[in-house]
Amino acid sequence: MKEMAVNYSYFERSGYRVIRTHVSNIVSEVIKKPVCSTNNYGINGGFFASNNYTAPPTSGLSISYDGTTQNPGSNAGGTRNRGTFFTYLDNGVTKAGITRCTTIPNLKQQVGNLQFKTIIGGGSFHLTGSKEQFEAIHEEEQWSVHAGIPATRRAGLGFKNESNGVYAYLVTSTVWKTLYNLRDFFKDDLACNNAIFLDGDGSVQMQVYANGELIKADGTDPSPGRYVWNMVKLINKN
Template sequence: MIIIKTKLDNIRTETILRPLSKTDYTGINGGFFAADSYDEPPTEGRSIAYNEFDEGDKVTYKGRTLPEIYEYNGTAKNQKSRKTAVLYEKKGTIKADYMYARNLDDVKARYDNITNVIGGTSFAESDWSPLAYQLPTYRTIFAWDDTNAYLIAFTDPVTVPHAKQSIEFIGLDPKNAIVLDGSGSTSIQVYDDGNQKKNYCFYGEDRYLFNIVRVKKDY
């Protein structure tokens, strides 16, 4: 398990349409997405990906152009209520919380001054198929406490219940965590103190991703 710890105000979800290893970002892969194949840009997101900086913007990579902001968990026609992380500003401080949301409008109806919304899912068995819940595979978690965010990649295959137990073991509350895309999409990239890039991309570092959760600046 590899963990990136940084301040909550240092987090940004970013739509990239490419492998994490093809960016200069420190971070992890983001939520679920749709793709014709995993060696070309995704066709759309399937988890909310919002930050306050990119409203109305688009990203283009290898001929595919999509909006920076993806507004739904699921699809526009088949929206799913999933556990979703919400970062928002309160009295000059960035806070984090979660809610079950179908779309970005649900989140905006509950929170003001939103900075980032990151769609994922929970550790609850009811939110998974029986096979996916018990399948050992690489997994990615976004977790938080009162002041910090934790970007976590499991480098050895684990089941969903094992991942939850591991979060508890390191002293974090699984309530304050969401499970992001996993398996072949599990990716983490960091830089060492000499500003040299180190790629930790598991199950194939060239897997294309829709969005990531990244560190905005040096931590």
């Protein structure tokens, strides 16, 4: 029997699945396959280009940096200034931030040449501002993804400064939601400091061991799910 996880926790609330783990325990990994076809725990990552969802994507459209890969991509080929989640070491402690950027060099221009551990591109939720400010930024980021209706399945990644460190919240919806709904969940229910949205609709996937079983939420496409470019992975899944 598998023992209870000590490096993450899992819960379901308000139509969402949530993995909570310290930010030092997440990394973006390019997989080019369904999340549930890997041995990893985590959720789907950012946006990508694909001609066939049952075959590996042709390219990533959101930054996916794992701390070592020399060619981590960019946000929409470096043409879109979009919300990007990053973790970094500060005096031996892993912390997190979110900044809008086009490429990693552009990110460094804004926040400095930090000791980055992982960088994950997506879209801004701008939890620190008003709903109107979020709408304006969403427009600036030039998304075809509508913030409101029609609703669909959603995925996102947030962070929260807690008393014993900075924690990441990996979230997917179990029912159809708007981006407004997911933003409110990060802001009001989870009280995150900030968050980004990740790819949605049929790309939404999660795999995690919880409640005595391996949860394989493989999305709306036929099992084992849609081929995605990258995922947000738990480094230690015990």
